[in-house]
Amino acid sequence: MEPSMLADIEEERKRHGMSRAEYIRHLIRQAHDSPFDVPETELCTDENRRTEESKTGAA
Secondary structure (H helix, E strand, O other), X not given: OOHHHHHHHHHHHHHOOOOHHHHHHHHHHHOOOOXXXXXXXXXXEOXXXXXXXXXXXXX
């Protein structure tokens, strides 16, 4: 994994209060073609870099 990608993962996982492994598992499950169960919540960042849990995507 590229160091810049790891740094982004670290920043986002801290923002969401998750461990690195938990955050990566969540991202994998959210992928459109993931073979794994979709998590109940989606982690979102809006254009202002605010994070929210949402069931819907951007309009």
